[in-house]
Amino acid sequence: MSKKLIIGNWKMNPSTLDEAKNIIRKTRTAAGKLHNTNVVACPPFVFVFSAISKRDPDTLEVGAQAVSFEEDGPHTGEVSAAMLKNLGVRYVIVGHSEERASGDTDDVVSKRVKAVVEAGMKAVLCVGEKVRDEGGTYLEALKDQLRNSLARVPATAAKNIILAYEPVWAIGAQEAMQAQQILETTIFVRKVFSDVFSQNQAMKALVLYGGSVNFRNAHEIMIIGKVDGFLVGRESVNMPGFVELLKAVDAVAD
Numbered sequence: 001m002s003k004k005l006i007i008g009n010w011k012m013n014p015s016t017l018d019e020a021k022n023i024i025r026k027t028r029t030a031a032g033k034l035h036n037t038n039v040v041a042c043p044p045f046v047f048v049f050s051a052i053s054k055r056d057p058d059t060l061e062v063g064a065q066a067v068s069f070e071e072d073g074p075h076t077g078e079v080s081a082a083m084l085k086n087l088g089v090r091y092v093i094v095g096h097s098e099e100r101a102s103g104d105t106d107d108v109v110s111k112r113v114k115a116v117v118e119a120g121m122k123a124v125l126c127v128g129e130k131v132r133d134e135g136g137t138y139l140e141a142l143k144d145q146l147r148n149s150l151a152r153v154p155a156t157a158a159k160n161i162i163l164a165y166e167p168v169w170a171i172g173a174q175e176a177m178q179a180q181q182i183l184e185t186t187i188f189v190r191k192v193f194s195d196v197f198s199q200n201q202a203m204k205a206l207v208l209y210g211g212s213v214n215f216r217n218a219h220e221i222m223i224i225g226k227v228d229g230f231l232v233g234r235e236s237v238n239m240p241g242f243v244e245l246l247k248a249v250d251a252v253a254d
Contacts, residue, residue, distance in 0.1 A: 002228075003036055003037055003038050004036060004037045004038070004222070004228060004229040004249050004250075004252070005037070005038050005039075005040070005162070005206055005208065005228060005229035006037060006038070006039050006040070006229050006230050006232060006245070006246060006249060007039075007040040007042060007063065007091065007093070007124060007162075007164070007208065007229070007230070007231045007232065008027065008039065008040065008041050008042060008232050008236025008237075008242065009042050009065060009093060009096070009210075009231060009232065009233050009236060010023070010041070010042060010043045010044060010047075010065070010236055010237050011044075011065070011098075011233060011234070012044060013044075013237045014237060017046075017047065017050060020043055020044075020047040020050060020051065021050060021051075023041075023043075023237055023239060024041055024043070024047075024050075024051040024053075024062075026239045026243065027039065027041050027060065027239075027242070028053070028055070028056060028057065028060055030242070030243045030246050030247075031056075031057055031059045031060035031246070032057040032059065032060070034059045034246060034250045035250060036250050037059065037229070037246060037249050037250045038059050038060075038061070039059060039060050039061070039246065040060075040061045040062070040063045040090075040091045040124075041060065041061075041062055041063065041236070042062070042063040042064060042065050042091070042093055043062070043065075044065065045064065045065070045066075045079055048062060048064060048084075048087055048089065049087055052087065052088045052089075061090050061091060062088065062089060062090075063089055063090065063091030063092060063093065063124070064079070064084050064089050064091070064092045064093070065092075065093050065096070066079070066092070066093065066094075066096075066099065066112075067079060067080070067081050067084060067092045067094065067112055067115060067116055068080050068081075068112075068115070069108070069111035069112045069114070069115045070115075071115075080115070081115040081116050081118070081119035081121065082119055084119070084121065085119045085120060085121055089121060090121055090122060091121060091122045091123075091124055091162075092112075092116045092121055092122070092123055092124065093124045093126065093164075093231075094109060094112045094113050094116060094123050094124060094125055094126065095109040095112070095113070095125050095126045095127065095149055096126045096166075097126060097128060097166060097168045097171060106144075106145055106148030106149045106151075107148065107151070107152075109125070109148075109149045110148065110149050110150060110151045110152040110153065111152060113125055113149065113150065113152070113153050113161065114152045114153050114154075114157075116160075117153060117157035117160040117161065118157070120160075121160070122160050122161070122162055123160060123161050123162070124162045124164050124208075124231065125146075125149060125150070125161055125162065125163055125164065126164045126166050126210070126231070127142060127145050127146045127149065127163065127164070127165060127166070127189065128142070128145075128165055128166040128167045128168050128170075128171075128210075128211075129141055129142050129145075129167055129168065129169075130168045130169065131168075131169060132167065132169060139188060142185075142188070142189070142192075143188075143192050146163075146189060146192045146193065146196075147192060147195075147196055150193075150196050150197075155197050155198070155201075158193075158197040158198075158201040158205070159201065159204065159205075161205065162205070162206045162207075162208065163189055163190075163193060163205055163206065163207045163208065164207075164208045164209075164210050164231040165182070165185060165186055165189050165207060165208065165209055165210070165227075166209075166210035166211050166231060167185075167211055170211030170212055171210070171211045171212070171233065172212065172233075172234070173211065173212045174212070175212060175217075176209075176211055176212040176213055176214075176217050176221065177209070177211055177212075179217075179220050179221045179223075179224035179225040180224055180225075182209050182221060182224075182225035182227065183224060183225045183226055186207045186209065186225065186226070186227055189207060190202050190203075190205065190207055193205055206228040206229065207227055207228055208227060208228060208229045208230055208231045209221060209225060209227045209230055209231070210230060210231035210232065210233065213230045213232050213235065213245070214235050214241055214245060215241055215244035215245040215247070215248045218230065218245050218248040218249055218252075219248050219251075219252055222248075222249060222252040223252060229249065230245075230249070232245065
């Protein structure tokens, strides 16, 4: 069985470098005790360099929350894929619902994915419907979003894409999506990926779930939802809860 993957999106947290160092130190310690699970910590840009350490166990990597699709030039405030790669970053979150809500179109997301994979890093592509209707029309919207977000990516780079299914309505909610529904939708997501690239690539691709995941519901989602791991938001900087989540996932993978 391949290892599970837990990606922690710190978002715009914490407020200070000292706090960031404390979070990554505790994450490093927890990751070092895992046998069947890999962890990727994604702090804000200003903390990425400080989070990377030669002491990191094999089970821990540091990622980034965003990237520009531009290579260089007059783009104030932007960070390129080459810059991140040079720092030692190996994973980049792309197409998060918060970025899409701020104006990123599917085409922009596709450009960002292309920039990441061409730089030799893993693109964590987020997709997810805003609302879920009983008639199932949300599936067409999800299919279009995924296909369009992959439109600029060459087939040879499919192996460097990780799919993160995050239904927008479940992010920050009181409860996560039902595990059986997660299973059904991630199967659909994998099918679309297969249509874009190939069945072989789709079977190899990791599909994560994100949206109100914690150590209490992780076991059920892993067992019934059959996901390859999680993209975790707010819980990734709540160290007691995040450590317990890692333990819960690692136990399932055993």
